[in-house]
Amino acid sequence: MKEVPQTIAYFVSSHGLGHATRSVAIINEIHSGNKKFKFIIVSNLPDLFWTNNLQASVDFKNYQIRTDIGLVQTDSFHFDLDETVSLLEKYLDDPTNGLKNLFDFLLKNETCHVICDISPIGIQVAKLLQVKCTLVENFTWDWIYEPLIKKNKKLYAISKRLKNIYDSVDLRIQVKPFCELHPDGIQIEPIHRPFKKPPRVIKAQLGLDEGQNFVLVSTGGIEYQYKCLNNLRNSEQNFVICGHFPKMETNGNVVLLPMNSSLHFPDLVRASNQVVGKVGYGTMIECWAANKKMHGIFRDDFRESEVLKEFIIAEGFGSEITLDQFNSGDWINDLDQTELSVTKSKTNGNRIAAQEITEQISLGFGMPSNNEEP
Numbered sequence: 001m002k003e004v005p006q007t008i009a010y011f012v013s014s015h016g017l018g019h020a021t022r023s024v025a026i027i028n029e030i031h032s033g034n035k036k037f038k039f040i041i042v043s044n045l046p047d048l049f050w051t052n053n054l055q056a057s058v059d060f061k062n063y064q065i066r067t068d069i070g071l072v073q074t075d076s077f078h079f080d081l082d083e084t085v086s087l088l089e090k091y092l093d094d095p096t097n098g099l100k101n102l103f104d105f106l107l108k109n110e111t112c113h114v115i116c117d118i119s120p121i122g123i124q125v126a127k128l129l130q131v132k133c134t135l136v137e138n139f140t141w142d143w144i145y146e147p148l149i150k151k152n153k154k155l156y157a158i159s160k161r162l163k164n165i166y167d168s169v170d171l172r173i174q175v176k177p178f179c180e181l182h183p184d185g186i187q188i189e190p191i192h193r194p195f196k197k198p199p200r201v202i203k204a205q206l207g208l209d210e211g212q213n214f215v216l217v218s219t220g221g222i223e224y225q226y227k228c229l230n231n232l233r234n235s236e237q238n239f240v241i242c243g244h245f246p247k248m249e250t251n252g253n254v255v256l257l258p259m260n261s262s263l264h265f266p267d268l269v270r271a272s273n274q275v276v277g278k279v280g281y282g283t284m285i286e287c288w289a290a291n292k293k294m295h296g297i298f299r300d301d302f303r304e305s306e307v308l309k310e311f312i313i314a315e316g317f318g319s320e321i322t323l324d325q326f327n328s329g330d331w332i333n334d335l336d337q338t339e340l341s342v343t344k345s346k347t348n349g350n351r352i353a354a355q356e357i358t359e360q361i362s363l364g365f366g367m368p369s370n371n372e373e374p
Contacts, residue, residue: 008037011043011117022285029351029354034358041060045064063102068118076224092161096125112364118137123169137173138307144302145162176311186352190349199271215276216274217232274292278297292317296320
């Protein structure tokens with residue numbers, strides 16, 4: 001009789017796409033090591049994101065719910081603190097409220113382990129399931145909320161409760177550049193999605209010749225109304241703009257690319273000569289991995305931004321622009337067209353993460369065998 005494949009539940013924050021991009025890198029690596037694992041991805045990201053990014057042979061289901069509160073964004077660069085606190089209070093009053101269907105679904109699918117990036121809800125569900133839990137993080141929400149306590153005192157108690165939840169996990173993987181060293185954490189190299197297609201193929205799909213350069217512009221996974229498009233169209237450079245556009249459209253030197261485009265974002269980064277936009281973990285690390293310059297907007301009111309800025313400066317692959325400069329397009333004529341001279345290869349942390357997770361599972365539940373029956 002064949003063994004019943006074991007199932008890993010993966011809770012992914014949708015606060016930006018950085019949590020999701022490193023999650024797919026870990027899932028793909030776990031799958032490469034043992035194809036009998038199934039995955040239930042708990043997230044409110046659309047199926048298309050996972051289908052486009054996971055290996056075709058990965059057996060997964062996407063259970064769509066919001067997995068954490070994070071910060072309630074009004075756009076890519078601003079958030080509503082009062083609404084955030086209101087939702088956090090409701091969540092902490094009963095963290096597993098309304099999750100009975102999810103719990104039953106995970107139980108029915110024989111969930112053997114829960115991974116969270118960086119969802120506290122997943123940690124609570126793991127306790128109900130009585131299975132071990134891994135936290136993958138470069139920051140946690142309690143750490144993000146600390147400097148905001150002076151603006152809303154209720155965040156003090158909220159942060160303490162969240163810290164207790166995060167500290168209760170069985171395995172804590174801290175991905176560089178992490179924001180606060182945890183004494184019980186395992187620190188690993190940055191995690192990014194692999195590249196798939198060479199730059200000449202990507203340029204051809206964009207309608208560009210192999211010798212043409214382009215600047216990639218992105219504000220991450222949150223909708224944003226670009227205010228600099230007219231200035232871009234008056235430039236002699238080529239631009240590819242990622243955003244919530246209905247379809248791919250080319251207007252002179254500007255290509256508008258929808259968020260659900262089949263073009264692999266890391267490939268776009270590698271095919272570009274530089275990237276401009278909001279600095280989030282995913283975009284920044286994919287620039288780092290591709291040895292591409294990033295000219296980024298850092299948020300003064302989001303604590304992670306300072307750590308990301310320090311990483312970019314230390315690694316020497318980018319510079320800062322302000323939101324006003326970004327909106328006005330003043331940055332266009334200041335772009336340095338020289339390529340980075342960095343030649344050293346980068347180590348992807350997803351392999352170590354996958355090894356640590358599968359070892360944790362084997363300690364408690366017995367790994368599904370890789371030996372197929374004849």
